[in-house]
Amino acid sequence: MKKMVERLRKKGITLTPQRMAIVEYMLNSMGHPTVDDIYDEIKKRYPTMSKATVYSTLKLLSDIGEIQELSIRKRGKACFDPIPHLHHHFLCKNCGKVINVELNCPGDCPILAAEEIDGNSIEEIQAYMYGLCSNCRD
Amino acid sequence: MKKMVERLRKKGITLTPQRMAIVEYMLNSMGHPTVDDIYDEIKKRYPTMSKATVYSTLKLLSDIGEIQELSIRKRGKACFDPIPHLHHHFLCKNCGKVINVELNCPGDCPILAAEEIDGNSIEEIQAYMYGLCSNCRD
DNA sequence: TTTGATGCAAACGGTTTGCACTTAT
DNA sequence: ATAAGTGCAAACCGTTTGCATCAAA
Numbered sequence A, B: 001m002k003k004m005v006e007r008l009r010k011k012g013i014t015l016t017p018q019r020m021a022i023v024e025y026m027l028n029s030m031g032h033p034t035v036d037d038i039y040d041e042i043k044k045r046y047p048t049m050s051k052a053t054v055y056s057t058l059k060l061l062s063d064i065g066e067i068q069e070l071s072i073r074k075r076g077k078a079c080f081d082p083i084p085h086l087h088h089h090f091l092c093k094n095c096g097k098v099i100n101v102e103l104n105c106p107g108d109c110p111i112l113a114a115e116e117i118d119g120n121s122i123e124e125i126q127a128y129m130y131g132l133c134s135n136c137r138d
Numbered sequence C: 001t002t003t004g005a006t007g008c009a010a011a012c013g014g015t016t017t018g019c020a021c022t023t024a025t
Numbered sequence D: 001a002t003a004a005g006t007g008c009a010a011a012c013c014g015t016t017t018g019c020a021t022c023a024a025a
Helices: A002-010 A017-028 A035-045 A051-063 B002-010 B017-028 B035-045 B051-063
Strands: A068-074 A077-081 A088-092 A098-101 A120-132 B068-074 B077-081 B088-092 B098-101 B120-132
Touching: A002 A017, A017 A035, A017 A051, A035 A051, A035 A077, A051 A068, A068 A088, A068 A098, A068 A120, A088 B120, A120 B088, B002 B017, B017 B035, B017 B051, B035 B051, B035 B077, B051 B068, B068 B088, B068 B098, B068 B120
Parallel strands: A088 A120, B088 B120
Antiparallel strands: A068 A077, A068 B068, A088 A098, A120 B120, B068 B077, B088 B098
């Protein structure tokens, strides 16, 4: 938390109360919130908070690599991950829940090892697993 | 082509000219077309073709596993893959091009091997790689 | 004749944009 | 005083839906 705030200051990013609230929400979030998740929660304390600010702040944080926007969507909505480093995700086909997967490929996995395929440079990899979560299996 | 048409008939799916055109387009497509890609092309021959039909046919084909809808989007648009079986994808951050990746994890990769993680059953896995394609690297 | 597919347009919903207002430097 | 951030509403755009028309079994 403090470290992230420091990094933001260092980059000359103005830390308004709204931005602080969003940063705080992301760091305390164990899940993968959507814009509405964040907006609904923060609006309780900051009644004038607008969605436009949530969108712009999430874009800002993504652009500088402090968070990431996932490729998968929760019922049509973009969702964001407070962990910017490489890890994978499980998505429940039934309830839409997203779960972190900390499994790693073995060191010799050609997919993770590849920095380039057919002349295309690879900067990032995300694996998405689809199925039914423990709650929805019944 | 013929095989797919046979499978569709076997399942009692009416093969209208519109559906045939879409199936044909998908099978001849080497890429990962969006609804508009398909619609724009087919409309040249079938001027009354509607997008609603393209949407409904792609949903139909996805539901029965003949094609798949990818998790990634091409500039905000859903894109579809004529290959329903497991393979991975590269997405160019600059031009949005999607490329098939036929690399496979080694047999002992815990990610591919896993059928279940923390009680969540895994039915499908897709890996997405992000970077710059050979054209956009310059 | 009854069922299902098509096509048009309107509705929907998440996201983006424009702009006036406010806040920080 | 100048630049940047906020908030509201409208616009945008991909997708879905409703419904009348049309074709097939």
